[in-house]
Amino acid sequence: MAYDKIVERVILLRRFLPQLEQLTGWEFRARVYKGVLGLDYDWPKSIEELARMVDDSQLAEVFKLSPYRSYYSFRGHYYTVRGGELYLEDSWSEVKKAVWEAFRLNGIKVYALLKALMELGEAPFAAVAARASEILGSKFNPAHLLAQLRDRWEIVWESGAGRERSWTIPEEIRPVVEDFIKTVESKPIPRLSTRQAEDEFVRVLEMESEYNSYLGELLRERLDETIEFGRGFSVQGLVEYLVDLFGREIYFDELLTLAQQYSLTDTPVVTESGHRSMTTGFNLALFGEPGTGKTFATKDFIVGNESLGVLAHGLPGLNRYCGGMTPAMFIAIGEAYAGRRFNFIVTEFNDWFKHRGMVEPLKLALEGGVIAYETKTYRVGPYRFSSFFSVNYNTRVFERGYQVTVSDPNFNAIEDRMLCRLHRLTKEKYRELAESQKRLMLGVTTEKMARMAPRIRDHLTLVHAIQTGHPATRDFSPKRIILRESDLAAVTSAREAMLEAMGEFKVLPFSMRLERRAVQLASSLTLASYFNSDSEELAIDPDALRLAVRFYVEEAWIRAGERFDVKEVLRRLNLA
Incomplete structure (x- = not known):
């Protein structure tokens, strides 16, 4: 599906108001549809229908009912959630800057890791490491880099516990990451002989992005x-x-x-x-x-x-x-x-x-x-x-x-x-x-x-x-x-x-x-x-x-x- 404002609303609603799709969420749906939107009949049958129905001011009122607003973030092209508040503003420029900063500091490994995550969707560490190594062409342990991408740049998320932990890229920033990968792959990636050339290649891609x-x-x-x-x-x-x-x-x-x-x-x-x-x-x-x-x-x-x-x-x-x-x-x-x-x-x-x-x-x-x-x-x-x-x-x-x-x-x-x-x-x-x-x-x-x-x-x-x-x-x-x-x-x-x-x-x-x-x-x-x-x-x-x-x-x-x-x-x- 092409990424647009309605698609982003769907992602946001599913993250912050998952009760709207739960079988036991009738009471919550009544609070949203009757209490906020004033609908006695003809409730939307899906999140997608709700996303098309509401305007931005109604969405902001619905968002206030989320019990997860203080736990999750959201950095989209049309909406941003920061500190538990919904803002009608773009965060993709901030995400793009973070991706390129990570790339500048860590080189081609960032590309390999993000491409692996884009392909896998959500996957355990072992699968991510294996696919990233395959893309890079050499064995690569991405543990430290994944932690940086999570903690410093907020480009990836980790979920689960123990051996069940998995990694993913938040859905709303995937178009930014996809554009980054396309930029890197727009021309053949050269085989480089020196560390200076590897560092410069990062700069080349930044200049092409500009x-x-x-x-x-x-x-x-x-x-x-x-x-x-x-x-x-x-x-x-x-x-x-x-x-x-x-x-x-x-x-x-x-x-x-x-x-x-x-x-x-x-x-x-x-x-x-x-x-x-x-x-x-x-x-x-x-x-x-x-x-x-x-x-x-x-x-x-x-x-x-x-x-x-x-x-x-x-x-x-x-x-x-x-x-x-x-x-x-x-x-x-x-x-x-x-x-x-x-x-x-x-x-x-x-x-x-x-x-x-x-x-x-x-x-x-x-x-x-x-x-x-x-x-x-x-x-x-x-x-x-x-x-x-x-x-x-x-x-x-x-x-x-x-x-x-x-x-x-x-x-x-x-x-x-x-x-x-x-x-x-x-x-x-x-x-x-x-x-x-x-x-x-x-x-x-x-x-x-x-x-x-x-x-x-x-x-x-x-x-x-x-x-x-x-x-x-x-x-x-x-x-x-x-x-x-x-x-x-x-x-x-x-x-x-x-x-x-x-x-x-x-x-x-x-x-x-x-x-x-x-x-x-x-x-x-x-x-x-x-x-x-x-x-x-x-x-x-x-x-x-x-x-x-x-x-x-x-x-x-x-x-x-x-x-x-x-x-x-x-x-x-x-x-x-």
């Missing part, structure tokens, strides 16, 4: 509003919003980080003939001098920063901030993300290369390759890494060009696998950073974000859910991005204009991957226009293409040590 909760609320309460917003939203609208917040000198950093959030859909990019050229997903790096707003763009703007009054614009639950994490720790916990697509925010990427031997595994991670790592004391993997990175690292920036402060000579292999953006603190940028900081302190930026940030975040989340095939959005069909020859012609024109401007360069300081990143950027930005049409195919947005070609030219100019006239090239391409 995403699912946010999406569920959006679909229930804001779906039409989000689609309507999306019909009027576009790349140009996003640019105007960001320019209004930060100014024309620095808005592009936040544009890149939001584009990367859209790119996490890993949407297929196909030619008009149907050939799959690539997917949107890319790794992002902002590099340059300290204090130029890199961390703000990659972290604060995406996940929010309450102390600065900055609202989150990025995907809920899918951005893993890696502050203070070592690369060895990343490799260990990365196993918990196998088969999943998250974004790892690393604001001190330089520090990861103070450890020897990190370039090769990180290069594999950036390529979505198979990672295996072994030391004298432990072994990790092999596992395939399918998530992405958004990183910051510091460099020495000169009047022309820059010098990477990472000592590893192979670091350029890492840079080559990311979409990179240089931060140089010019006078113009300094003025805009100072003005942006002033607006933040005065609350001006926060007020503007309050109007737009939630809408952009909802739009981003809905697009992501549809494009990744989330079960809750099965009524929507994912879209493909169409790459036309004219789109590539724009990139080709930029390439030829730069090569001509470079003159006598004997060795090009950038690779073909830079052109690929430009196409991925244009494709990702196009997803901002997702609801502009009902077509299942998205042509690359002209504004997105212009922004991506401009990025390509400026990044090639930086890689070339700024040894050609970038303004002239942009002017020739009508991008100045």
Whole structure:
């Protein structure tokens, strides 16, 4: 039977007023039906009929007759019994919090134990232990954990005495536990090599739960509003919003980080003939001098920063901030993300290369390759890494060009696998950073974000859910991005204009991957226009293409040590 308010009333009545179903309970039934409900005839023939008949105020009066009201508790979606009193309020959020706290502290054993109890209904300890061990894949004595779940979190009950004791999950909270189990089982549970990975897997599931909760609320309460917003939203609208917040000198950093959030859909990019050229997903790096707003763009703007009054614009639950994490720790916990697509925010990427031997595994991670790592004391993997990175690292920036402060000579292999953006603190940028900081302190930026940030975040989340095939959005069909020859012609024109401007360069300081990143950027930005049409195919947005070609030219100019006239090239391409 589907769980609804009537079902919950039935559970509550059976627990607190069992006399209503007892053969000897005529006198008690008369007190309820005649004394409280005023029924001389046509008494309800069952608890179910009574549950449908009464309203909440009548139920509260009936409940007062319960001799068990001070002995039992009840934590339902519609009703709560606490301290012998009936409250018309929800307790499932409290139960959900308790389940996840137990899971965070005890790991996968909580899942195995709760799944066993859900399957068994009510069972003696030996049966529960046997089934939990079978689910876990190893022998497991759940006595201590059962006691914790009973005494600390009130998720399970124990009844009976001596050898007759049995364990069960209260009926009214079973839907919460069932949702938890579905979350754990929504994707294959990976085999984990280290305790760090086991602990991280708990965090992975918590983050996925956060995403699912946010999406569920959006679909229930804001779906039409989000689609309507999306019909009027576009790349140009996003640019105007960001320019209004930060100014024309620095808005592009936040544009890149939001584009990367859209790119996490890993949407297929196909030619008009149907050939799959690539997917949107890319790794992002902002590099340059300290204090130029890199961390703000990659972290604060995406996940929010309450102390600065900055609202989150990025995907809920899918951005893993890696502050203070070592690369060895990343490799260990990365196993918990196998088969999943998250974004790892690393604001001190330089520090990861103070450890020897990190370039090769990180290069594999950036390529979505198979990672295996072994030391004298432990072994990790092999596992395939399918998530992405958004990183910051510091460099020495000169009047022309820059010098990477990472000592590893192979670091350029890492840079080559990311979409990179240089931060140089010019006078113009300094003025805009100072003005942006002033607006933040005065609350001006926060007020503007309050109007737009939630809408952009909802739009981003809905697009992501549809494009990744989330079960809750099965009524929507994912879209493909169409790459036309004219789109590539724009990139080709930029390439030829730069090569001509470079003159006598004997060795090009950038690779073909830079052109690929430009196409991925244009494709990702196009997803901002997702609801502009009902077509299942998205042509690359002209504004997105212009922004991506401009990025390509400026990044090639930086890689070339700024040894050609970038303004002239942009002017020739009508991008100045």
